[in-house]
Amino acid sequence: MPKPTITTANPLTERLLIAAAVGIVGLLIAVPLASVFAEAFAEGPAAWWRALAHDPDTRHAIWLSLTVAPLAVAINTVFGIATAWLVSRFRFPGRSLLITLCDIPFSVSPVVAGLALVLIFGRQGLLGPTLASLGWKVIFSWPGLVLATTFVTLPLVVRELIPVMEAIGPEEELAAVSLGASGWQVFTRVTLPNIRWALLHGVVLANARAMGEFGAVYVVSGHIAGVTDTMPLRVEKLFQEYRTPASMAVASVLAGLALVTLVAKFVIERQLEAEARELEAARSLPDTIDSSTQASIP
Amino acid sequence: MNGISSTKRAARRSVLPGFGISLAITSLVMTAMVIIPLSVLALRAASLGPTEFLAAAWTPRARAAYAVSLGASVVAAAVSSVCGLLVAWVLVRIDFPGRRLLDSLVDVPLALPTAVAGLVYSTLYVERGWLGRFLVPLGIQGAYSWLGIVLVLVFVSLPFAIRVVQPVLESLDRDSEEAARMLGASRVQTFLKVIFPAIFPAVLTGFALALARALGEYGSVVFISGNMPFKTEIAPVLIVSRLEEFAYAEATAIAVVLLAMSISLLVVVNTLQQRVARNAQ
Numbered sequence: 001m002p003k004p005t006i007t008t009a010n011p012l013t014e015r016l017l018i019a020a021a022v023g024i025v026g027l028l029i030a031v032p033l034a035s036v037f038a039e040a041f042a043e044g045p046a047a048w049w050r051a052l053a054h055d056p057d058t059r060h061a062i063w064l065s066l067t068v069a070p071l072a073v074a075i076n077t078v079f080g081i082a083t084a085w086l087v088s089r090f091r092f093p094g095r096s097l098l099i100t101l102c103d104i105p106f107s108v109s110p111v112v113a114g115l116a117l118v119l120i121f122g123r124q125g126l127l128g129p130t131l132a133s134l135g136w137k138v139i140f141s142w143p144g145l146v147l148a149t150t151f152v153t154l155p156l157v158v159r160e161l162i163p164v165m166e167a168i169g170p171e172e173e174l175a176a177v178s179l180g181a182s183g184w185q186v187f188t189r190v191t192l193p194n195i196r197w198a199l200l201h202g203v204v205l206a207n208a209r210a211m212g213e214f215g216a217v218y219v220v221s222g223h224i225a226g227v228t229d230t231m232p233l234r235v236e237k238l239f240q241e242y243r244t245p246a247s248m249a250v251a252s253v254l255a256g257l258a259l260v261t262l263v264a265k266f267v268i269e270r271q272l273e274a275e276a277r278e279l280e281a282a283r284s285l286p287d288t289i290d291s292s293t294q295a296s297i298p
Numbered sequence: 299m300n301g302i303s304s305t306k307r308a309a310r311r312s313v314l315p316g317f318g319i320s321l322a323i324t325s326l327v328m329t330a331m332v333i334i335p336l337s338v339l340a341l342r343a344a345s346l347g348p349t350e351f352l353a354a355a356w357t358p359r360a361r362a363a364y365a366v367s368l369g370a371s372v373v374a375a376a377v378s379s380v381c382g383l384l385v386a387w388v389l390v391r392i393d394f395p396g397r398r399l400l401d402s403l404v405d406v407p408l409a410l411p412t413a414v415a416g417l418v419y420s421t422l423y424v425e426r427g428w429l430g431r432f433l434v435p436l437g438i439q440g441a442y443s444w445l446g447i448v449l450v451l452v453f454v455s456l457p458f459a460i461r462v463v464q465p466v467l468e469s470l471d472r473d474s475e476e477a478a479r480m481l482g483a484s485r486v487q488t489f490l491k492v493i494f495p496a497i498f499p500a501v502l503t504g505f506a507l508a509l510a511r512a513l514g515e516y517g518s519v520v521f522i523s524g525n526m527p528f529k530t531e532i533a534p535v536l537i538v539s540r541l542e543e544f545a546y547a548e549a550t551a552i553a554v555v556l557l558a559m560s561i562s563l564l565v566v567v568n569t570l571q572q573r574v575a576r577n578a579q
Binding site: 126 | 313314315316317319320321323324327328331332333334335336338339342381384385387388389392394396400402403404405406407408409410411412413414415417418419421422428429449452453456485510513514515516517520521533534537538541544546549550553556557560561563564
């Protein structure tokens with residue numbers, strides 16, 4: 001972000017404003033964040049480790065989060081790439097509707113999303129009898145968790161890719177096609193390298209969201225400890241059981257992951273900004289050689 | 299002209315590969331994950347018929363839940379907008395050591411799981427907590443109260459308010475400001491008459507985004523509110539409550555009301571964002 005230019009403001013006012021801003025962010029964000037780690041390690045690192053590794057239900061919750069979240073992110077990555085390709089490279093009726101539909105999971109409360117899934121896959125739901133006869137469980141089982149998590153993270157990769165793919169434009173891909181590249185070659189050799197930082201940005205954000213999702217997963221999981229509790233649900237269960245130190249231990253792992261996400265996001269955003277600047281510079285180059293340069297070519 | 303561009307378009311469509319497969323993937327996922335679930339929700343609610351729907355969605359407890367949800371969200375969004383403007387102002391206009399750190403901290407609520415936020419906020423504001431030990435004797439109950447809901451909603455919505463106003467402040471034209479100062483306006487006058495009108499659409503958009511975020515919030519509120527019906531129970535909590543009692547009809551009805559509120563807010567936000575984008579040009 002750009003460095004502020006020198007202002008002629010009153011230094012006292014400036015100091016007050018800085019104090020107020022630091023106070024707001026400190027009180028609302030920094031203090032809570034610090035307290036997660038402080039409370040988690042309050043009884044020492046050994047107790048922290050015991051809370052995480054020696055409780056089978058907590059171990060299962062960690063394992064479950066680490067399998068459900070990446071699966072949901074993978075589905076949304078495939079979806080995101082396909083939709084971004086479709087929307088940025090082609091024009092067809094229903095295109096703007098599709099773009100709007102991609103934003104819907106953002107404005108739907110996660111609990112409502114979970115409820116919708118229960119209405120379809122639950123025992124009394126639309127597909128309830130069919131699933132029961134097949135012996136498949138979706139609600140109160142991990143497929144439901146994957147579906148719920150996929151829903152809430154749906155927009156994250158798509159929204160990253162569409163602006164980037166539209167800004168880059170199809171010229172390189174068209175050139176590749178005209179030189180005889182197959183579809184897969186165009187995708188892997190031309191498109192993917194161009195979008196890799198935006199893709200990574202979307203994946204990082206989607207993963208953070210997926211691992212932290214609570215409301216939708218709470219509804220579809222039945223929150224059965226040791227079976228369908230993901231890490232956020234485990235935090236809640238331990239809290240309800242008045243086992244706050246253990247709850248804080250799990251929460252600290254999630255908070256640590258959030259910090260890693262933020263660092264990754266920062267690094268990726270720097271790359272994205274650099275790429276955007278290169279794109280601007282390349283765009284502003286003249287297409288034709290000017291007369292003075294032309295004259296100097298032997 | 300039309301003929302040429304449509305020929306170009308048709309040519310491009312047949313030159314660039316992948317239309318079929320990307321359309322297939324997109325349609326499959328979109329239908330399965332978005333269209334069908336929301337349609338089932340709407341149809342199930344519609345199958346109730348108007349009287350039963352109203353009876354389910356307008357019970358006294360539900361009305362209280364809407365009031366708590368809307369009330370707390372509006373207050374939280376307002377607080378987020380004001381605080382967000384202040385923080386954005388400081389980040390854009392003033393250089394000070396730790397500015398980058400402050401800017402990074404703003405993103406924390408976006409990355410932190412809401413359950414962690416809820417857990418930590420309730421631990422902080424109870425009587426023995428780091429903040430509660432000062433506030434509770436003063437009569438300020440942050441935990442298991444409406445205030446707690448507002449606090450946690452401000453936490454989750456603050457980044458939205460800040461990140462919408464920040465770029466607008468950054469690209470603000472300084473010339474009008476300098477002209478006003480040179481013509482003798484005080485700093486306060488300059489802010490009120492020159493700067494604020496220019497950033498108001500962005501501030502409004504930030505408010506709407508913060509409100510949308512706050513309305514749907516569940517994870518952090520369940521930890522801190524105490525979920526007392528008629529007092530601190532938000533609409534999503536009531537939906538879950540009804541679900542666990544297998545009262546699917548009532549849960550669906552309340553969910554549809556909540557959905558209607560969220561979708562109309564989405565429309566408002568989109569319109570505002572388009573206006574901001576147009577003004578920035």
